[in-house]
Amino acid sequence: MVQKQVSVIVIGAGNRGSIYSKYAKICPDKMKVVGVAEAREARLNRMVAEYDIPQEHAFKSWKDLAAAEKFADAVIISTLDPTHCEIALAMADKKYNILLEKPMAVTLEDCIKIHEAAERNGIIFAVCHVLRYTPHYTELKKIIDSGALGEIYNVQHVEDIGNTHFSHSFVRGNWALEQDSSFSLMTKCIHDVDLINWFMSGAKCTKISSFGHLSHFKKENKPAAAKSATRCMDCDYERSCPYSAKKIYLEPAEQGETGWPIEVITNVVDIENVTKALEEGPYGRCAYECDNDVCDNQVVNFEFEGGKTATLTMIAFTKNLCVRKTRIYGSLGELVSDGDNEITVFDFLSKKTTVIHPNDMEEYKMYYNLYGHGGGDFGIISHFVDSIIHNDPSINRSGSLDALKSHVYTFAAEQSRLTETIVSPSKLMNI
Ligand SMILES: NC(=O)c1ccc[n+]([C@@H]2O[C@H](COP(=O)([O-])OP(=O)(O)OC[C@H]3O[C@@H](n4cnc5c(N)ncnc54)[C@H](O)[C@@H]3O)[C@@H](O)[C@H]2O)c1
Structure with missing residues (x-):
């Protein structure tokens, strides 16, 4: 008997979406990535190239995918948490089988709605409690x-x-x-x-x-020696701080590391981009000066x-x-x-x-x-x-x-x- 190959669409081709997609390379007889919906152009293009996805099945937003005819067995929903509910409901009603990243949703009401939609549509549904x-x-x-x-x-x-x-x-x-x-x-x-x-x-x-x-x-625990610095790149205390962004991202990048968490802060990991991300982006902020x-x-x-x-x-x-x-x-x-x-x-x-x-x-x-x-x-x-x-x-x-x-x-x-x-x-x- 010829085994079925499951066709999947990845919605949100960031860190998690990229990991699950790789299963198609490890077990190509079982899974094929046939579509992608991803808001960031570089990531969208990378997926298209990596999995040979036809242009008509590459979407800039999950809403465009929702508007298209169903063309795969399943979707992997790996966008950020607050978007899970809307996407899961739309995809369940289109009868896609769903692998949904955790948390299911950010309110209990939405979690219940997702469960009901999965039941109502009789789909295969799993939450990524890995x-x-x-x-x-x-x-x-x-x-x-x-x-x-x-x-x-x-x-x-x-x-x-x-x-x-x-x-x-x-x-x-x-x-x-x-x-x-x-x-x-x-x-x-x-x-x-x-x-x-x-x-x-x-x-x-x-x-x-x-x-x-x-x-x-929080701010009251900021070491006094860090003075008014709001970014590690400008901080006198940085060498003594375990949470220094230079130590977490830039120095490993200088040693040739490219993986998590460095890959999260820039699309292309090289010294220039990592430095720019620390000078301008959220990951270069003092850990005591964030709005967390x-x-x-x-x-x-x-x-x-x-x-x-x-x-x-x-x-x-x-x-x-x-x-x-x-x-x-x-x-x-x-x-x-x-x-x-x-x-x-x-x-x-x-x-x-x-x-x-x-x-x-x-x-x-x-x-x-x-x-x-x-x-x-x-x-x-x-x-x-x-x-x-x-x-x-x-x-x-x-x-x-x-x-x-x-x-x-x-x-x-x-x-x-x-x-x-x-x-x-x-x-x-x-x-
Ligand atoms: N199971 C686990 O252990 C585990 C671990 C880490 C993260 N997560 C969860 O996985 C999810 C994704 O996390 P991540 O680290 O991959 O985040 P990420 O930011 O790397 O990826 C999310 C992607 O979704 C894309 N996106 C945003 N809006 C979109 C839209 N409208 N249409 C299409 N794409 C859109 C973003 O551009 C981004 O590339 C989150 O819900 C997170 O909580 C789960």
């Missing part, structure tokens, strides 16, 4: 589902964001201002809330409380039915970059995850410790052909494509209903933080 697809968490979840830990009573989960990652994305970058995207628990840790939801295997969260602040990246307002540290407490609990800590001030650490406590065993390549399980009955290294397993070899999220980027796009090939939504692990549940918990946590009250997610939505 961690559900990494070798690490795939194996971890298998252990939970095997019953080896017994009944899960508590999960402790920490996300180390990374000090300069935070300054790049959440102080100077796209996710610095809540009004431009959403609060940081949503834009950064929706993945982590989603993991906790997934680990709890269907148990309903009954209560949530949360505390969090923007503690550090999202939390740099936050904790969330969850109570689940059956007297189960979980805690989540989101913290900017870490050496690790986007590394999660998790401890899961069950009635029959305890699991420790380094979020990367080691899962340790202690069995209470046999008193035996078992250690596994998921990234070394043969079955996941392919996953590292696509850079990103510990193999999760490869995992999600390959599962999405397979679910279309086999017309089987159950191949997806992050369908709209489960994703919606994680979003409800995240909105409830933020409501708790803002109102200083304990919030029942069911008050937001009975899910």
